[in-house]
Amino acid sequence: MINRIIQPPFGEIADFNFSVPNIFVLSNGIKVYPINGNYNEALKLEICFEAGSKFSLNPILAIAVNSLLTEGTKTKNSIQISNELDFLGSFIEKECSLDQAKLTIYSQEKNLKKILSVVNEILDQAIYPKNEIEIFKNIKLQKLQINKEKNAWIANQEFKKKLYKNDHPYGKSINEDAINSFSSSDLIDFYNSFYNPENCYLIVSGKVNEQTLNVINESLGQKNWNKNSSPIKNTITKNIPIVSEKGSFKFDNSNKAQASIKYGRVLFNRTHPDFFGMQVLSTLLGGYFGSRLMKNIREEKGYTYGIGSSVVSNKDSGYFVISTEVKNEVKELTIQEIEKEIVTLQNVLVNTEELDLVKNYMLGSFLRMFDGVFSKSERLNTLIINDIDESHYLKYIEKIKNISAIELQNLANKYLNKHDITEIIVC
Amino acid sequence: MIHFTKKILPNGLTLIHHFDEDTTLAVINILYKVGARNENPNKTGFAHLFEHLMFGGSKNIPSYDAPLQIVGGENNAFTNNDITNYYLTVPANNIETGFWLESDRMLELDFNENSLDVQKKVVCEEFKQRYLTQPYGDAFLKLRKLAYTTHPYRWPTIGMELSHIEQANLKDVKEFFYKFYAPDNAIMVVAGNITLEKTIDLTEKYFGDIPNRDVHHISLPTEPPQIEARKLTVKSDVPMKAIYKAWHMCSRIHPDYQTTDLISDILSGGQSGRLFQTLVKEKQIFVDLNAYITGDVDPGLFVIEGKLNQNITFEIAEKEINDILKTITELLIEEKELEKVKNKALTLMAFAETNTLNKAMSLAFAEMIGKIEWINEEVELYNKVKVEDIKRVSNAIFKENNCSTLFYDTIE
Numbered sequence A: 001m002i003n004r005i006i007q008p009p010f011g012e013i014a015d016f017n018f019s020v021p022n023i024f025v026l027s028n029g030i031k032v033y034p035i036n037g038n039y040n041e042a043l044k045l046e047i048c049f050e051a052g053s054k055f056s057l058n059p060i061l062a063i064a065v066n067s068l069l070t071e072g073t074k075t076k077n078s079i080q081i082s083n084e085l086d087f088l089g090s091f092i093e094k095e096c097s098l099d100q101a102k103l104t105i106y107s108q109e110k111n112l113k114k115i116l117s118v119v120n121e122i123l124d125q126a127i128y129p130k131n132e133i134e135i136f137k138n139i140k141l142q143k144l145q146i147n148k149e150k151n152a153w154i155a156n157q158e159f160k161k162k163l164y165k166n167d168h169p170y171g172k173s174i175n176e177d178a179i180n181s182f183s184s185s186d187l188i189d190f191y192n193s194f195y196n197p198e199n200c201y202l203i204v205s206g207k208v209n210e211q212t213l214n215v216i217n218e219s220l221g222q223k224n225w226n227k228n229s230s231p232i233k234n235t236i237t238k239n240i241p242i243v244s245e246k247g248s249f250k251f252d253n254s255n256k257a258q259a260s261i262k263y264g265r266v267l268f269n270r271t272h273p274d275f276f277g278m279q280v281l282s283t284l285l286g287g288y289f290g291s292r293l294m295k296n297i298r299e300e301k302g303y304t305y306g307i308g309s310s311v312v313s314n315k316d317s318g319y320f321v322i323s324t325e326v327k328n329e330v331k332e333l334t335i336q337e338i339e340k341e342i343v344t345l346q347n348v349l350v351n352t353e354e355l356d357l358v359k360n361y362m363l364g365s366f367l368r369m370f371d372g373v374f375s376k377s378e379r380l381n382t383l384i385i386n387d388i389d390e391s392h393y394l395k396y397i398e399k400i401k402n403i404s405a406i407e408l409q410n411l412a413n414k415y416l417n418k419h420d421i422t423e424i425i426v427c
Numbered sequence B: 001m002i003h004f005t006k007k008i009l010p011n012g013l014t015l016i017h018h019f020d021e022d023t024t025l026a027v028i029n030i031l032y033k034v035g036a037r038n039e040n041p042n043k044t045g046f047a048h049l050f051e052h053l054m055f056g057g058s059k060n061i062p063s064y065d066a067p068l069q070i071v072g073g074e075n076n077a078f079t080n081n082d083i084t085n086y087y088l089t090v091p092a093n094n095i096e097t098g099f100w101l102e103s104d105r106m107l108e109l110d111f112n113e114n115s116l117d118v119q120k121k122v123v124c125e126e127f128k129q130r131y132l133t134q135p136y137g138d139a140f141l142k143l144r145k146l147a148y149t150t151h152p153y154r155w156p157t158i159g160m161e162l163s164h165i166e167q168a169n170l171k172d173v174k175e176f177f178y179k180f181y182a183p184d185n186a187i188m189v190v191a192g193n194i195t196l197e198k199t200i201d202l203t204e205k206y207f208g209d210i211p212n213r214d215v216h217h218i219s220l221p222t223e224p225p226q227i228e229a230r231k232l233t234v235k236s237d238v239p240m241k242a243i244y245k246a247w248h249m250c251s252r253i254h255p256d257y258q259t260t261d262l263i264s265d266i267l268s269g270g271q272s273g274r275l276f277q278t279l280v281k282e283k284q285i286f287v288d289l290n291a292y293i294t295g296d297v298d299p300g301l302f303v304i305e306g307k308l309n310q311n312i313t314f315e316i317a318e319k320e321i322n323d324i325l326k327t328i329t330e331l332l333i334e335e336k337e338l339e340k341v342k343n344k345a346l347t348l349m350a351f352a353e354t355n356t357l358n359k360a361m362s363l364a365f366a367e368m369i370g371k372i373e374w375i376n377e378e379v380e381l382y383n384k385v386k387v388e389d390i391k392r393v394s395n396a397i398f399k400e401n402n403c404s405t406l407f408y409d410t411i412e
Helices: A057-065 A077-088 A108-125 A130-147 A149-164 A176-180 A185-193 A209-219 A275-287 A292-300 A330-347 A354-368 A373-386 A391-402 A405-415 B045-054 B065-070 B092-107 B114-132 B137-145 B162-165 B169-182 B196-209 B257-268 B273-280 B313-329 B335-353 B356-368 B372-381 B387-396
Strands: A031-036 A041-048 A093-095 A101-108 A200-206 A247-249 A260-266 A305-314 A318-327 A422-426 B006-007 B016-018 B025-032 B074-081 B082-090 B186-192 B230-236 B242-248 B286-293 B300-307 B403-410
Touching: A031 A209, A031 B114, A041 A108, A041 A373, A041 B335, A057 A101, A057 A130, A057 A176, A057 A185, A077 A108, A077 B273, A077 B335, A093 B335, A101 A108, A101 A405, A101 B335, A108 A209, A108 B313, A130 A176, A130 A185, A130 B137, A130 B273, A130 B286, A149 A318, A176 A405, A247 B114, A260 A330, A260 B114, A275 A292, A275 A305, A275 A318, A275 A330, A275 A354, A275 A391, A275 A405, A275 B045, A275 B356, A292 A305, A292 A318, A292 A330, A292 B114, A305 B114, A318 A330, A318 B114, A330 A405, A330 A422, A354 A373, A354 A405, A354 B065, A354 B074, A373 A391, A422 B257, B006 B313, B016 B196, B016 B356, B025 B092, B025 B356, B045 B074, B045 B082, B045 B114, B045 B162, B045 B169, B065 B074, B065 B092, B074 B356, B074 B372, B082 B092, B082 B356, B092 B186, B092 B196, B114 B162, B114 B169, B137 B230, B137 B242, B137 B300, B137 B403, B186 B196, B186 B313, B186 B356, B242 B313, B257 B273, B257 B286, B257 B300, B257 B335, B257 B372, B257 B387, B273 B286, B273 B313, B313 B387, B313 B403, B335 B356, B335 B372, B356 B372
Parallel strands: A031 A200, A247 A422, B016 B186, B230 B403
Antiparallel strands: A041 A101, A041 A200, A093 A101, A260 A318, A260 A422, A305 A318, B006 B016, B025 B082, B025 B186, B074 B082, B242 B300, B242 B403, B286 B300
């Protein structure tokens, strides 16, 4: 008979395996980071530009530039471009975050050469046709109306606005005015200034060999994408000091079955010495299924389907946030319980058993976060965006292993005081 | 190519092993052959509620999560109309804890009132969060009810109504467990950096003595062929009109399944899909329009859903969709267009082979539908589809009397 009561013995959790790959430089100076995986055909190519929404005064401008890249060039219209890219079996994903704009191509390696000949033209000669812009604006306006029905969406917008006031680019939200107020020439100006080899790097992962790199060089490496304009580098964020409005704010929406809650504050980016410690503290409080908030608010009280906390980091700043959707009748009680859990963190040292559990859980998460080349490419991109080296992850893991209960208590006292908190309730 | 080994234990548990040396992790994926389709029509949402209870402690282990977290593991589960699927990933050297945890909850749950009470509340909040407070969130609930008269696919996984969940009691929970949670009703996939020998040893050690529960699946009522178009209009506080059209299609293992999947790609796969190109971009009838198949084990639904542009009536919107459908039912599509959607399907399949957990889930599902060999051979089934098949199957599906239409109207 086996013993079903006692957990089987277990070992230490291995360290993740990661190093920044050797850079391959294209003829026109673009850096390529190749991450080879043992796959048949799958290949992911990320074309990254330091051209996120923080670089435009109108927050949707950078998003539109990215999104409409594939809607027309000097020789091809939107239908031709999508037909060609689809025929080659590729999937194109366009993303624009606060810091970065990105074009990701998922394809089979054997089709890369043909795909890149289309992509090269997009990057060199996009024209932003007026009719495509009108369609884009109309769709955005209508989707905005749908988002405005969602408590969680409103809560998130209002939370960012309070955290980053005075038109700070990290706090801006997209409204009707923003959508209506840009023109084709605004898009072309931004495109000419930011979509340049000097402002670009590539991460290629999956089936990557020397020949793959040559194929990339023969297309994306040859042109200078000469748009007769030098890149404009960001000055916007650094000039606007971060000012948050603290306190509790309620917003009415017609949706009364549940209330959406955001509770948090501005912190710092990844380079701050307390970044790692706050990640551990946030995990303990609300960052995993067995966290204190999940246990209390979901597993004991059944107020919600889920509650979580996280430390979000962007290049110039970051923040701490607790998010949940709760039964409307218990929204105040939920806030009380959140605050009770924070006071406990401030006053009572976490015991060894719980701290070890959180540490091991996080070490396991690290293995998952670096499992497979496509995950590794995401971790690498985080380093590049934030302009930090690979020792970042090693320091992170050392901190997880070594952090003490007292350090966590100190962090809770330093960063989670009620008078520093912005709280948003939408229902 | 995904290599795997299959073995059935004397108690009926199906074990599938897949070795993957490129990962530092190991995965256990257990699929129980029970989903919302196996529920009593008066107690819908139960399979999913039960999934929540599986995390409330088992016979010998009071907490499922903590022992897994301490070894660096993570887990989750999902329920759909056909299956309930539990999965965990853990650093490969600590996989034994996974076997210990999963086997104990297959052996017997800790049935307790408190866990049931709390999870009922949690699921009710999930119901609200995902279906009731989202704009258009209840559309699919209404569409199922319209499209099916008989088959249990007529209710969604979350349940037909909140009261069904609120009324669940401990007696129901116990009955459900012994009826469906058994080695002879489960498919376990162990994948990742773990050898076949170790997998078999640990499986026999932890699962070998769980009794066979002689699970019998009663055959489910068959949906009769739809002989008349069904239409329903609902009004809700949403910003724009939406239309949902659903046609009955074949089952997951029917020879026309892959053709049907490619038809949905021709209509809506990527920017060049016919619906998007013509009705969103060219004519601007819709601001959003998609075609997809539900992919259920039993005969499922082919769905087209879209949000109407301002000032467009339901009549125009519906006619425009039907006109696009005529372009594939009345004419043969060009070879090149078929090649396009096949190429896209091949890319998706190439990526599906790059993630261990993904592979484990796919293996379990393929085994569940009795087609484990499809894990490597389904590519061929897609490749074999001809332009004539696209036309033939389109004609079989897109008949007016085979269609249910939900008009989701705004409150003016």
